[in-house]
């Protein structure tokens with residue numbers, strides 16, 4: 001069956017058609033209209049501007065996705081839309097568009113949790129993947145570990161108590177003058193520096209917990225940068241990028257290693273925008289190989305926000321009968 005996915009939780013307007021059966025998962029189209037160029041001017045996402053840009057793009061993007069898929073509207077079995085978590089004004093655009101589209105075409109509308117969608121991106125890159133597994137979701141807004149017992153059953157077993165990893169990359173990237181969002185640029189720059197040059201506090205909280213805190217490492221980096229600026233000393237940006245990345249990657253690997261031992265799960269899924277980080281992919285690959293645990297990661301192009309992942313997770317919600325009526329709403333929080 002064909003599922004139309006709609007994603008508008010942050011600064012990407014996306015629509016996608018995926019073809020899903022019991023045995024096959026295929027992306028027929030996945031159109032992403034990024035607002036990065038608009039928000040770059042402000043060094044971060046401006047919610048009000050994001051909502052307006054979604055309104056301008058959503059209809060065009062949706063019909064482009066349907067046309068690119070080579071199907072007609074009547075071929076679509078259900079519309080899956082990100083309802084939470086995210087920027088409320090941005091989410092509402094996608095939710096209202098999806099509800100109207102579903103109502104006008106007499107098809108069901110399915111609510112999808114954005115984080116569950118990120119994890120579902122892994123099903124689109126790995127045809128063999130199925131629950132149960134440990135999911136590691138690392139994005140601009142989240143750094144969480146989940147026990148995924150079924151396609152729609154997620155139990156959070158660890159997470160950040162303050163900032164997210166992606167946000168920490170973006171903040172430091174901005175301060176050292178890298179283009180917004182800084183994550184991808186820091187990833188590249190880190191190859192030119194020494195990961196041992198600067199000792200940062202670990203974002204992995206000590207003890208038995210699977211939780212993180214990124215505020216300490218962010219503040220430590222800012223102090224180094226500010227103090228160098230005050231003294232008129234030029235910092236080695238590559239060393240900073242390499243050491244900062246290394247500390248974050250090590251912290252994530254440490255907690256993933258602990259979570260594998262605690263849960264006994266033999267498959268790990270790495271997802272979310274920061275899952276595109278090449279250092280993290282390599283380090284987690286090594287960790288999982290050492291523990292003889294399967295590691296599944298979405299293709300790098302599917303790590304960032306996109307509607308194919310929402311359509312994929314929407315399919316699993318749909319086949320479990322989780323469809324919504326016209327009272328469906330959006331929520332900024334993780335829980336509806």
Ligand code: KG4
Pocket residue numbers: 010138139140141142165166167169170181182183184185187272273274275276277278303304305
């Ligand atoms: O999942 P996503 O597209 O949006 C949220 O749901 O938050 O994640 C965006 C985040 C940004 O912080 C961005 O800098 C980061 O993912 N990111 C990266 C890389 N590519 C994107 N972080 C580190 N290394 C990368 N290669």
Ligand code: ZN
Pocket residue numbers: 114118139140272273304305
């Ligand atoms: Zn996301």
